[in-house]
Amino acid sequence: MASRFNPLKADAHWQRVWEEHGTFHADDSSARPKSYILEMFPYPSGRIHVGHVRNYVMGDVLARYRRMDGFEVLHPMGWDAFGLPAENAAMERKIHPGAWTRSNIATMRGQLKRLGLALDWSREFATCDPDYYGHQQALFLDLHEAGLVYRKESEVNWDPVDMTVLANEQVVDGKGWRSGAPVERRKLSQWFLRITDFAEELLESLGGLDKWPDKVRLMQENWIGRSQGLKFRFALERPIAGTDGFDVFTTRPDTIFGASFAAISPDHPIALAIAKDDPALAAFIAECKAGGTTAAELETAEKKGFDTGLKVVHPLDPEWTLPLYVANFVLIDYGTGAIFGCPAHDQRDLDFARKYGLPVTRVVAATPEEAAEPVGDEAYTGPGRLVNSRFLDGLTAEDASREIVARAETEGWGQGAIVWRLRDWGVSRQRYWGTPIPFIHCAACGPVPVPREQLPVVLPEDVAFDHPGNPLDRHPSWTRVDCPACGGPGRRETDTLDTFVDSSWYFMRFASQPADAPFNRAAVEAWLPVDQYIGGVEHAILHLLYARFWTHALKRIGRLDVAEPFEGLFTQGMVTHETYRAPDGRWLAPEEVEHKDGRLVVAATGEPAETGRVEKMSKSKRNTVDPDPIVDQYGADGLRWFLLSDSPPERDLPWSEAGIEGSWRFMQRLWRLADAESGVSTWLGAEESGEAVAALERKLHRTIAAVGANIEALAFNKAVANIYELANAIEKAPPSQARARTVETLLLLVAPMVPHLAEQAWAALGKEGLIANAAWPKADPALLVEDQVTIAVQVNGKLRDTLTAAKGAPREALEEMALASEKIVRILDGKLPRKVIVVPDRLVNLVA
RNA sequence: GCGGACGUGGCGAAAUCGGUAGACGCAGCAGACUUAAAAUCUGCUUUCCUUCGGGAAGUGUGGGUUCAAGUCCCGCCGUCCGCACCA
Numbered sequence: 001m002a003s004r005f006n007p008l009k010a011d012a013h014w015q016r017v018w019e020e021h022g023t024f025h026a027d028d029s030s031a032r033p034k035s036y037i038l039e040m041f042p043y044p045s046g047r048i049h050v051g052h053v054r055n056y057v058m059g060d061v062l063a064r065y066r067r068m069d070g071f072e073v074l075h076p077m078g079w080d081a082f083g084l085p086a087e088n089a090a091m092e093r094k095i096h097p098g099a100w101t102r103s104n105i106a107t108m109r110g111q112l113k114r115l116g117l118a119l120d121w122s123r124e125f126a127t128c129d130p131d132y133y134g135h136q137q138a139l140f141l142d143l144h145e146a147g148l149v150y151r152k153e154s155e156v157n158w159d160p161v162d163m164t165v166l167a168n169e170q171v172v173d174g175k176g177w178r179s180g181a182p183v184e185r186r187k188l189s190q191w192f193l194r195i196t197d198f199a200e201e202l203l204e205s206l207g208g209l210d211k212w213p214d215k216v217r218l219m220q221e222n223w224i225g226r227s228q229g230l231k232f233r234f235a236l237e238r239p240i241a242g243t244d245g246f247d248v249f250t251t252r253p254d255t256i257f258g259a260s261f262a263a264i265s266p267d268h269p270i271a272l273a274i275a276k277d278d279p280a281l282a283a284f285i286a287e288c289k290a291g292g293t294t295a296a297e298l299e300t301a302e303k304k305g306f307d308t309g310l311k312v313v314h315p316l317d318p319e320w321t322l323p324l325y326v327a328n329f330v331l332i333d334y335g336t337g338a339i340f341g342c343p344a345h346d347q348r349d350l351d352f353a354r355k356y357g358l359p360v361t362r363v364v365a366a367t368p369e370e371a372a373e374p375v376g377d378e379a380y381t382g383p384g385r386l387v388n389s390r391f392l393d394g395l396t397a398e399d400a401s402r403e404i405v406a407r408a409e410t411e412g413w414g415q416g417a418i419v420w421r422l423r424d425w426g427v428s429r430q431r432y433w434g435t436p437i438p439f440i441h442c443a444a445c446g447p448v449p450v451p452r453e454q455l456p457v458v459l460p461e462d463v464a465f466d467h468p469g470n471p472l473d474r475h476p477s478w479t480r481v482d483c484p485a486c487g488g489p490g491r492r493e494t495d496t497l498d499t500f501v502d503s504s505w506y507f508m509r510f511a512s513q514p515a516d517a518p519f520n521r522a523a524v525e526a527w528l529p530v531d532q533y534i535g536g537v538e539h540a541i542l543h544l545l546y547a548r549f550w551t552h553a554l555k556r557i558g559r560l561d562v563a564e565p566f567e568g569l570f571t572q573g574m575v576t577h578e579t580y581r582a583p584d585g586r587w588l589a590p591e592e593v594e595h596k597d598g599r600l601v602v603a604a605t606g607e608p609a610e611t612g613r614v615e616k617m618s619k620s621k622r623n624t625v626d627p628d629p630i631v632d633q634y635g636a637d638g639l640r641w642f643l644l645s646d647s648p649p650e651r652d653l654p655w656s657e658a659g660i661e662g663s664w665r666f667m668q669r670l671w672r673l674a675d676a677e678s679g680v681s682t683w684l685g686a687e688e689s690g691e692a693v694a695a696l697e698r699k700l701h702r703t704i705a706a707v708g709a710n711i712e713a714l715a716f717n718k719a720v721a722n723i724y725e726l727a728n729a730i731e732k733a734p735p736s737q738a739r740a741r742t743v744e745t746l747l748l749l750v751a752p753m754v755p756h757l758a759e760q761a762w763a764a765l766g767k768e769g770l771i772a773n774a775a776w777p778k779a780d781p782a783l784l785v786e787d788q789v790t791i792a793v794q795v796n797g798k799l800r801d802t803l804t805a806a807k808g809a810p811r812e813a814l815e816e817m818a819l820a821s822e823k824i825v826r827i828l829d830g831k832l833p834r835k836v837i838v839v840p841d842r843l844v845n846l847v848a
Numbered sequence: 849g850c851g852g853a854c855g856u857g858g859c860g861a862a863a864u865c866g867g868u869a870g871a872c873g874c875a876g877c878a879g880a881c882u883u884a885a886a887a888u889c890u891g892c893u894u895u896c897c898u899u900c901g902g903g904a905a906g907u908g909u910g911g912g913u914u915c916a917a918g919u920c921c922c923g924c925c926g927u928c929c930g931c932a933c934c935a
Contacts, residue, residue: 004887215852219930222851227934250935263935303933329933339935347849348933421934540930646860646873652928659860659874666873668887709864721862721872728872731889792868797916799868837915843867847915 005671007635030072037063040535044104049624051575064752068776076510079126090465097433127502133435134456135518146557158186162468165430190428211568225421232414234312241273249335254400257389258342258363263325267332288328434496442483442490504550529567537571573652577623579612587622637754644716674761677740701783792843811838818844
């Protein structure tokens with residue numbers, strides 16, 4: 001056995017052995033219990049960085065552990081391969097998006113393979129394979145048939161110089177990223193998925209996802225945003241533009257007698273109707289549209305209103321009219337696009353009322369004294385009883401709400417309603433590099449689904465990116481197609497699907513990939529739900545919600561009996577790194593800067609460089625760290641071990657190379673431990689009993705239990721610490737057969753984390769078979785408990801002494817021992833304690 | 849503004865139920881081995897005081913509950929994340 005572990009040879013050797021044996025192929029027909037471990041699949045942006053590695057290694061440790069623990073494990077890998085960066089690359093480098101993507105995939109696959117991940121590569125696919133997106137088109141048609149797909153006018157970002165639609169990330173400070181021209185909002189007819197039909201059940205079943213982080217559940221809950229209240233009708237004093245009133249929604253029906261105005265959105269049909277004959281209002285509406293749409297701009301935007309001069313009638317008093325405003329802060333696509341304002345109990349309404357001199361009437365008071373107090377600068381939104389509210393006076397706010405809803409329903413002017421913040425999912429993208437939406441537009445028949453036998457609708461390869469906009473639009477032949485319904489001339493839909501659609505069902509295709517269907521139902525039902533899904537928290541809302549929706553929708557249309565796609569979710573922390581900038585503002589990669597005389601300079605030119613924030617590794621900030629040179633130097637296991645050590649996996653990990661030397665040293669330590677035992681016959685007949693051996697056995701079994709539990713909990717940093725402790729204990733133990741057995745077990749314990757080294761040492765010890773296929777050791781419950789425990793002795797809660805006692809020693813005995821302690825006798829100085837608290841096996845606290 | 853998380857040595861961190869704070873690792877210091885270096889091994893490493901026995905303080909901060917608080921409760925300070933005109 002060599003005295004040093006050489007990862008250069010071992011890594012490649014064992015990777016080849018695993019591949020040749022098909023070690024990590026998932027067998028659909030296995031009788032073992034199934035476990036599906038999945039990390040969010042990567043976008044092939046170029047090369048992987050250590051942030052990716054951290055993600056995949058975590059899943060890999062769990063997958064290898066589950067295999068050893070007796071499960072049939074599905075642990076696949078693929079590529080989220082459609083998306084905008086490929087088109088940008090096409091424009092910048094005159095390379096086809098497909099070619100660019102394929103070449104990145106090849107590079108990244110090679111990088112991943114060097115890490116020795118226990119992946120079933122036979123199931124690999126990319127979402128840009130027609131074989132994948134063709135089935136996606138079929139599923140889209142299924143949803144369409146079920147009425148879950150529709151078309152609607154919707155606003156897009158329009159660059160008036162480049163004459164192109166921009167994705168949100170292409171809008172920088174309200175301007176087009178290439179042209180720099182102010183972006184306009186423009187209406188286009190686009191495809192939508194009816195996710196709002198599922199709002200209720202998506203919210204409901206969040207409650208059952210108890211292996212998800214609370215944080216993510218809460219974020220989804222807020223995103224879906226259920227609000228309960230009253231929808232009621234305001235009658236206009238006199239009809240206008242053929243309408244005599246409009247609906248408003250409120251969550252505070254109890255404050256209805258505090259109403260002082262009504263307001264509608266600038267996009268509300270009534271506003272638009274009035275504006276036709278009212279140039280002043282038309283100007284106001286135009287002004288509302290001019291402002292930017294970024295969060296910061298909205299936050300600071302002034303609350304503005306336009307008094308239409310019209311009045312609406314209070315629903316509970318025909319004599320009482322309220323002014324009708326058009327207000328910039330009323331959203332057309334939430335609730336009914338119209339509100340009633342109750343300034344006393346809503347801050348925004350109060351600001352508005354003060355600005356336009358509207359009355360402010362308190363209708364809820366926390367205390368009886370408060371009833372007469374005028375409202376100041378702050379609206380009161382807390383609980384209380386009703387005042388100034390006629391028949392509601394004296395009721396609590398909740399009771400008053402119920403009373404108003406009941407009365408509205410009886411009298412017929414309104415009804416209880418639930419309003420959702422969630423909007424339908426717009427899936428149209430005016431882009432080339434995505435799944436073509438399988439429809440054909442016909443002047444006579446409208447949009448007609450592409451017949452199933454014509455799927456997949458394959459993206460044409462012959463496209464040019466020398467003009468802005470979607471090259472599919474300009475394609476001379478691809479767009480020309482006959483209408484499948486009437487046979488007349490038609491035109492292919494040139495919008496492609498949002499890439500979030502691609503990632504909404506890829507985990508089903510991993511479980512089963514027949515040629516003639518999106519998936520085989522039985523196979524998907526056997527593997528799903530994913531037992532453990534691992535990825536970045538940045539996907540906490542959109543991706544996870546869309547994938548949940550897709551699964552719920554397939555269930556509703558009878559395609560799949562899976563309630564939720566991901567049973568366990570883990571959101572791992574990001575790997576962060578400092579960013580660097582040159583004097584001209586360019587981002588610099590870590591290898592382009594160096595420290596010189598204590599200052600950071602650009603290595604090539606010697607100009608001073610600026611250190612930016614520590615941020616998530618990303619290609620655009622150029623702060624990524626490539627794993628390849630690290631693997632060259634320390635082996636896959638050195639890197640794997642380092643990424644698992646120290647930082648809790650959910651926390652961000654600031655990258656530094658300082659610690660990896662330590663990992664490398666530990667690899668060699670493990671190797672030496674195994675090396676020392678490879679001549680195990682030397683110790684035959686050596687002492688097999690005695691306290692040292694017994695202590696080592698107990699340590700081993702406690703470690704087996706702890707490492708297993710910590711891997712299950714994805715607390716890899718703790719599992720690493722457990723293993724270090726065991727290694728320390730082994731090194732201190734005298735040679736014996738028990739020690740040799742302990743080293744063997746240690747190898748099993750580290751096998752999921754450092755698989756190459758474990759295989760190499762396992763083979764060197766002459767063990768049969770692959771350690772990857774070995775059984776996870778079982779902890780002997782009898783050895784998990786110590787027979788001796790250390791008891792803390794406190795006086796007034798302060799530690800004064802410790803003593804050793806038999807486990808389970810009775811309270812009286814512990815108290816006696818504590819009182820007999822020399823130190824305690826000295827501290828008590830002859831006095832008797834007033835009170836003695838004994839916690840068996842833990843401590844004795846003497847209260848003096 | 850609303851919602852949430854977090855704050856422990858020089859650094860990454862641990863402490864499962866309120867019960868010996870700092871396990872484990874990194875960095876550092878001292879020593880052994882060596883002609884030397886690397887590698888490896890041993891010991892020390894929260895702060896302050898010390899007559900070297902030990903003593904005092906200590907988990908952002910101020911209070912509180914308790915025999916006992918990193919852990920529970922209230923207030924404050926700070927950092928980070930999500931949502932953001934949601935009626």
